[in-house]
Amino acid sequence: MTEPLVQARGLTKRFGEFTAVDAVDFDIQKGEAFGFLGPNGAGKTSTMKMITTVSPITEGKLMVFGVDPMVDGRSIRQRIGVVPQEDNLDLELTVAENLFIYGRYHDMKKSEINPRIDELLEFAQLTERHDSQVEPLSGGMKRRLTIARALINDPDLIILDEPTTGLDPQARHLLWDRLYRLKQQGATLIITTHYMDEAEQLCDRLVVMDQGKIVAEGSPRELIRQYAPREVVELRFHEGRQDSAVLEIEGLASRSEVLADRVLLYTDDADATQDGLHARGIQPEQVLVRRSTLEDVFLRLTGRGLID
């Protein structure tokens, strides 16, 4: 395998006493979409900030394009595009001007930048907004503009920190579609998210982070196979009935999780599990059978839901 685009060994970030990233190791290969999945405060953003060279490394080793960010951050930044968690567009400028100034920051010539702006606005479906102010754009449009801005220098690596947080489902799907296109064009993407469906949709490979540590690594499918049986039977009970039902369920599934409002039964054969419930005379108010997802993986790994 060729040298990874990003390589971390024992990468650590501390803020005073607090350890945000705790000795993590990962390799990100050229052309893959790599995800960092975890709840708020898991250390995803701190990791991104070290990769984008805007936060000094406390300990360990990090190489991006074979360069140490602490030695030559600028040469790394020339080759990356960053979509931050919070939009930081310049609201005093128009849509096109926001792209223009970033082109200039990247030392591009005006004659290079202008055709690139048209191309990127087309990609971001903002062509009609070329001369609009940024302020009145919708959340989804601002995100797409931020992504277009990150692409101005035709980066070798695109880093997206929670790209769809706060967007409505329609805007989110449009954004996924755009990111998927980038992937097809061969871009290397690093995506952080706390949405399982997003990680499943976009990532070839991902790590699950919790409290600064990597707790699992693999493709979405591998992780599901390894940490969660194929199917999940979700049971909801009448008020106050759950506790006693939990005792009767014992042994019906390979594993169960008891949440505040429901019980999850992990099983390779949902029909058999349901038959078992019936045979024991357990009568939940509601039964839902679904495929297991990364959410179940996360629950298994950390004992907690992703979004509390």
Added chain:
Amino acid sequence: MTSTTLSRSLRYAESEVIAYRRTWRGTVITSFVNPVFFLAAMGLGLGQLVDGGTGQSLPIPFVPFVASGLIAANAMQNGASDGAFPVMAGVIWRKNFLGTITTPLGPTDIVWGRLIWGVGRLTFTLLVFVVIAVLFGALEIGPALLAIAPGVLTGIAFTSVITAWTLTRDDGRSLSTLFRFAIVPMFLFSGTFFPISQLPDWLEPMAYVTPLFHGVELARKIALPGVNGSIVTDMSMWVHVAYLGVMTAVGIYLSIRFLDRRIRP
């Protein structure tokens, strides 16, 4: 500053110019109209009273006295605002500095770029003021144009120090406190509208240590060549230049440090 730092800083300054093309209308009142109001009200209005009295108040008419002081005071107002609000916006309100540092530009380029832009903008603002003051008959065109330079130095000294200070603050309220308790008192008591020899003796030394005093003195000594005695002190112009120069240098050094600490945690 190396040549590559200079070229990157110019890139940043360029984005400020692009933004200014969109925002200058919003700054017309504070940058251009207010100083002229002060000149008209204080210089012409109050000046009638001052000059019309015993005729002994000042050895020169009041209008040029105020106009020369306003070059520096106006520069302070503009320079201070430029070190406060856009910087707070860059790190907290809009966070655009956080985006900028993910490109090849870094905190040093932002600080220098903003100062380069600040020099350009102050020069333009003061040029407009000086031309109006000349049309008022308040100043002679030659010396007045020369006095733009000390004005710009005054403004930039404030921009750099206030940039550093703003980077240690977390919200906009501290900015209004700064203007209320530092900028406005300096505007009134640092010699813009009356010679500081008029202040009570115990207060006079306090005026000497304010940066605006040095800006006003320098602008006045250049804009009104040959003035002396009760109007300006006999402090050497180099003392003023050194004061404002050191202030600017310290401001730049701290701004870069504080910006780095703030946005590259």
